[in-house]
Amino acid sequence: MTTNIRPISPDDQKAIVELHARSFGPGRFARTAYRIRERGGSEAKCSRAMFDGDRLIASVRLSEISIGGKSGAVLLGPIVVTPELKDNGRGSALMQAAIDAARSDGHRAIILVGNEPFYGLFGFKPIPPGDIVMPGPVDPTRLLALELVDGAMTGYKGLISSKA
Numbered sequence: 833m834t835t836n837i838r839p840i841s842p843d844d845q846k847a848i849v850e851l852h853a854r855s856f857g858p859g860r861f862a863r864t865a866y867r868i869r870e871r872g873g874s875e876a877k878c879s880r881a882m883f884d885g886d887r888l889i890a891s892v893r894l895s896e897i898s899i900g901g902k903s904g905a906v907l908l909g910p911i912v913v914t915p916e917l918k919d920n921g922r923g924s925a926l927m928q929a930a931i932d933a934a935r936s937d938g939h940r941a942i943i944l945v946g947n948e949p950f951y952g953l954f955g956f957k958p959i960p961p962g963d964i965v966m967p968g969p970v971d972p973t974r975l976l977a978l979e980l981v982d983g984a985m986t987g988y989k990g991l992i993s994s995k996a
């Protein structure tokens with residue numbers, strides 16, 4: 833694989849928007865991460881994109897959030913690999929790069945809404961029902977967290993909101 837992974841820059845936004853549109857269609861605007869970002873959530877600097885030469889082929893976004901008023905966590909999503917390049921290890925490589933970056937940036941936990949069979953590969957675990965409340969309806973079995981600092985999740989309870 834002659835790819836490389838870099839932090840997302842403002843110049844990458846157009847390609848990311850196109851990739852999201854191709855993968856999710858109009859339904860993307862109903863996704864939780866979009867709703868949080870719409871309310872002013874800022875892109876965390878651990879967000880990453882994968883390139884094949886100059887072509888952006890995958891991206892993963894993370895946004896700084898607060899949970900019950902407490903900062904230190906980031907919300908991951910979406911992660912997208914160009915459809916024809918899926919199932920070849922790229923999504924995993926990008927996830928691992930973003931997790932490593934979030935840890936070295938000092939974040940304490942990563943939260944997401946997603947599929948446990950995939951995200952469980954990276955250590956994400958279900959959040960006990962009721963501990964964390966998303967702004968909008970979410971299947972509670974899909975609310976997952978990865979502690980970057982041991983025990984971090986015990987300190988987080990309440991409503992997730994964007995941290996501008």
Ligand SMILES: CC(C)(COP(=O)(O)OP(=O)(O)OC[C@H]1O[C@@H](n2cnc3c(N)ncnc32)[C@H](O)[C@@H]1OP(=O)(O)O)[C@@H](O)C(=O)NCCC(=O)NCCS
Pocket residue numbers: 855909910911912913914917918919920921922923924925946947949950953
């Ligand atoms: C989910 C996604 C990012 C994974 O990227 P990828 O490059 O295809 O994944 P990889 O090749 O690194 O797969 C790694 C492992 O995850 C598994 N996997 C991939 N997608 C999966 C999914 N949706 N559910 C469960 N397992 C999945 C693979 O089978 C593989 O398992 P293995 O190591 O046992 O073979 C990619 O399929 C994608 O862009 N999907 C569409 C957008 C999407 O649904 N994003 C997630 C929601 S935000």
